[in-house]
Amino acid sequence: AAKGNGRGRFRFYSSDLHQSAEDRRALEEDLRDALARGQMELTYQPVVNAKSNMVTGVEALLRWNHPDRGPISPALFIPIAEEANLIWPLGEWVLRKACEDAARWPGDLRVAVNVSAIQFANGDLPKIITSALSNAGLPADRLELEITESVFLADSSETARMFTALKALGVRLALDDFGTGYSSLGYLQSAPFDKIKIDQSFVRGATVKGSRNAAIIAAIVALAEALDMETTAEGIESLDQLDLIRKLNVSHVQGYVYSKPVANAELVEHTEGGAWTIKPSGPARQRND
Numbered sequence: 171a172a173k174g175n176g177r178g179r180f181r182f183y184s185s186d187l188h189q190s191a192e193d194r195r196a197l198e199e200d201l202r203d204a205l206a207r208g209q210m211e212l213t214y215q216p217v218v219n220a221k222s223n224m225v226t227g228v229e230a231l232l233r234w235n236h237p238d239r240g241p242i243s244p245a246l247f248i249p250i251a252e253e254a255n256l257i258w259p260l261g262e263w264v265l266r267k268a269c270e271d272a273a274r275w276p277g278d279l280r281v282a283v284n285v286s287a288i289q290f291a292n293g294d295l296p297k298i299i300t301s302a303l304s305n306a307g308l309p310a311d312r313l314e315l316e317i318t319e320s321v322f323l324a325d326s327s328e329t330a331r332m333f334t335a336l337k338a339l340g341v342r343l344a345l346d347d348f349g350t351g352y353s354s355l356g357y358l359q360s361a362p363f364d365k366i367k368i369d370q371s372f373v374r375g376a377t378v379k380g381s382r383n384a385a386i387i388a389a390i391v392a393l394a395e396a397l398d399m400e401t402t403a404e405g406i407e408s409l410d411q412l413d414l415i416r417k418l419n420v421s422h423v424q425g426y427v428y429s430k431p432v433a434n435a436e437l438v439e440h441t442e443g444g445a446w447t448i449k450p451s452g453p454a455r456q457r458n459d
C-alpha cells in the first residue's frame with residue numbers, strides 16, 4: 171500500500187445508528203457552517219489497473235473534520251446533508267475542488283466524484299459541472315461521476331434527460347455500489363455507463379474460487395464486458411481477494427490492499443515522478459484454491 175497512507179488517520183466519530191434526534195440536530199447545525207469554516211476536506215483513493223498495478227484514477231472521498239468530534243464519516247453526514255438541503259452547496263464544493271485539484275496533478279489521472287441521487291435530480295447539475303470544469307481547466311473526460319442505482323427510482327424521463335445532458339458534456343459515468351440497490355437490469359440497457367463498480371459486499375465473502383460471491387462477480391464482469399464497460403472491484407483488503415479478483419478478470423481495483431484514501435499533497439508527491447504504481451500489500455495469503 172502507498173506509504174504513509176495514514177492507516178487510522180481518520181478515526182471516525184461513532185457511526186452509530188442509534189443516533190439520538192438531538193444529536194442529529196446538533197450535527198445538522200454544525201454542518202451548516204462546516205464549509206465556511208474550512209472543515210471539509212477531500213481525500214483521494216487510488217483506482218488501480220489490476221494487471222499492471224498502475225494507478226489510472228482516484229475517487230474523491232469527502233471528510234468532515236469536526237472541531238470537537240474529530241473526523242465524521244460521509245456515511246453519517248451525507249444523509250443529514252440531503253435531508254437538511256445542504257447537499258447542494260456541499261456537492262458543488264466537492265465538484266469544484268476535485269476539478270481544481272485534478273487539473274494541477276502532474277499526470278492525467280482521472281478523478282471520480284460521488285453524486286447523490288438528490289443532486290442528480292437537480293436540473294442545474296450540468297451547468298455546475300460545466301462551470302467547475304472550465305474554471306479548473308480540466309478536460310471533461312478526466313471527470314467521472316459516480317452515481318448509484320437509487321437515481322432510477324426518480325421520474326424516468328427526467329433521469330433519461332439528465333443522462334443525455336451529462337453524456338453531452340463528455341464526462342464519464344460510473345454505476346456505484348452495483349448490485350446492492352434497486353435491482354433491475356433494465357437501466358443498464360439505456361443508461362450510458364462507462365464503468366460498473368462492484369460493491370464490496372460481494373467481495374467480502376469471495377475468497378474461495380467457486381463461491382457464490384465469485385459466481386456473482388463473474389456474472390457482473392461478463393455483463394460489463396458485453397456492454398463495453400469497465401469494472402472496478404471496491405473494498406479489496408487482502409491479497410487473497412486481489413488474487414481472486416484478478417482471476418475473475420475485473421479490470422480495476424480499489425481498496426486498502428493498494429491504498430487508503432490519501433490527502434491531496436500526498437497524491438501529488440506520488441505522481442511527481444510520472445506513472446504511479448503501487449505494490450499491493452495486505453493480510454497474508456491463504457491458499458485455498
Ligand code: C2E
Binds near residue numbers: 230284316
Ligand atoms: P462509496 O462511493 O462506495 O465509497 C467507497 C467507500 O469504501 C469509502 O468510504 C472508502 O473509504 C471505503 N473503502 C475503500 N476501500 C476500502 C477497503 O478496502 N475496505 C473498507 N472496509 N472500506 C474501503 P467513505 O469514504 O467512508 O465513504 C462512504 C460513502 O459516502 C461513499 O461510498 C459515498 O457513497 C459517500 N460519499 C463519500 N464522499 C462523498 C461526496 O463527496 N459526495 C457524496 N454525495 N457522497 C459521498
Ligand code: MG
Binds near residue numbers: 229284
Ligand atoms: Mg463511490
Ligand code: MG
Binds near residue numbers: 346347367369404
Ligand atoms: Mg461504492
Ligand code: MG
Binds near residue numbers: 347
Ligand atoms: Mg457505498
